[in-house]
Amino acid sequence: MVVPKKRITILDIARAVGVTDGTVSRALAGDARVKPETREKVLAAARSLGYRPNLAARFFKQGQTRTIGVIMEFGYWLFYNQYFGRLLAGLADAAREDDRRLTFFFPQIEPSLDRVAGHDLIHPKGFEELFDGRVDGAVVFAGQKLGEATLNLLHEVPVPVVLLNTNQVLPGFAQLASGAGARTKAAALALFDRGHRKLGMLGLYPDTPYEWSTRLGLIEAYEARGFEFHPKSLVPVGHWDVSNPEELTLSLDKLLEQGITGLICSESAQMIVALELLKRRGIRVPEQVSVLGFGPLPHGIKLLDPWPSLFNTDLIEGGRETYRLLKDASEGKPVRTVELDWKLSEGQTLAPPPKEA
């Protein structure tokens, strides 16, 4: 094998074969006009010289990079998150199938030290990567609040953009919506259908569109059944952190005091902790309290007693759909919003309420 010191270009091939670079380019590109013999000679020379196309040059020339930017405002923990990780996986796979690559950007508050000074001054912060020709499109993993300024900036982006997980109706943007409202409604209805009346819900992200849509879903469920909405039976979504069982204990106590027979958890890991806390209190699930949750179980969790009843959705497919949204947008099709479709896979935590309740 010859290890090329200098970069071999099509010009080198051209010289070796005795044609011009234009012909080499056409031969390599599979242009039908090129004579088969010439093409063979070109390929042979390319192989023996160890030619590798310079895609940086090609991309520059063609004005497109076959690269999708993934913007992650809220940091790198996304890489080991059950929810976003699966979306990412589906996105990556669909992109690969279409011969596109994913490049990750983490918008940073502080400008990097070694960035060229002048450029920073022009556009002080955020999303430069979507303007500078490095990507043909972008997927934005939105934090819980997308401000006006950010939205305005995103509207000016010269490449198609798909927003993920905003929990907001954002006109003019292609979106993959998390479906938080719809799934909450479905969970409440599932409990109502089994005879429950007093429900409680452990929420996430207070004072964000996520909380608002969750609450709306709950209210819609009450309205759909013609039940009167009692503020006391609707537990306000409070601060909660999956990593903090102490905080969850407090939230859970507040709910139990109200005599709930049905509990909705916002996330599967949250539900696992809640189930354990209930067990330690001697509260039997589902005999005394039914419990429902959302999302995939943490990886590797295969034995639980009782087995959680969870609403799930194919997040990998959701990631693929995200790619399709981007593809459609890049082909000029009208932007659209797709909502994740959550379906109940029933485990052992769902039952009618106790008789005396």
Place this chain on the structure above:
Amino acid sequence: MVVPKKRITILDIARAVGVTDGTVSRALAGDARVKPETREKVLAAARSLGYRPNLAARFFKQGQTRTIGVIMEFGYWLFYNQYFGRLLAGLADAAREDDRRLTFFFPQIEPSLDRVAGHDLIHPKGFEELFDGRVDGAVVFAGQKLGEATLNLLHEVPVPVVLLNTNQVLPGFAQLASGAGARTKAAALALFDRGHRKLGMLGLYPDTPYEWSTRLGLIEAYEARGFEFHPKSLVPVGHWDVSNPEELTLSLDKLLEQGITGLICSESAQMIVALELLKRRGIRVPEQVSVLGFGPLPHGIKLLDPWPSLFNTDLIEGGRETYRLLKDASEGKPVRTVELDWKLSEGQTLAPPPKEA
């Protein structure tokens, strides 16, 4: 806000200001030779015209892309894996701090349909992305076996490369080694130190460098204590899949038949399942059997009884170290191998063996 239809280039700025593109380039780059007034005018014009640098052009010109390729042979599930995801997170963060981006490549068996025909013929498979000028360096998440052909190819790559998780000594490559051997030895010693003699281990990936290094670690532990190595007390690493409790049950039974008092699990999720299986058999941990494992608990798992004793390492920092390895290699420093350092964080699954054993 002016939304530019046509791409604004430095030439446009030059015309607007009445200087040449060279001056604009220097002004934007913060070149000290440029007169402050000119610089101000250039920046003002750039701002009002809505100029955005074309980084595709800059990268092409400069022959470097400030982009790191991440090669993932074994697929997209990496994105929601507790182990690799954390390495990825650290890598991504260190890269971001150094103003580098990460681009992901999934080498595929079948060539993509829309790829230009001729280029595929030249180099049939694998790692093209490391040769074509798209990245300045690469991190290769190796599968369990790196073949000769692959290694030869990697040696020809014109950019620095760091290998991850090979469990092999690969001369000439910068590597972040998983430390599977060392951590296994440490676990066995921890059990020996508490009086255990008959150990069993649930393994992973049979017939791979991973298994070999694991077994070696075990043997070294026996030698270090001067204990004779009994094939029966060393349980061969067998097929095992975390997702499959049935298979784990069989492996576990084989070990228990030998009267082991200490069990080493290869992975934390595996350990959780094993603990549950032991519980269901009525075997008390740690009174009858001590159990040790490796790695971070699945995300969100906060309440377990007993709490697992796990060897852990800072994988985020490992990812950062990976970036440093790459950086050093790109600066021409000699390649080196760093091994992850696993330390025991003691939970409630470790105790001396029962008296009568």
Place this chain on the structure above:
DNA sequence: TTGTATGCGTTATCAC
């Protein structure tokens, strides 16, 4: 301090 000129590797538009 600024202008001029050249080149990076490739693709594309012309002729021939």
Place this chain on the structure above:
DNA sequence: GTGATAACGCATACAA
């Protein structure tokens, strides 16, 4: 079917 030539946007060596 192939060759000559221009162009993509930017950075830079050299000249002025």
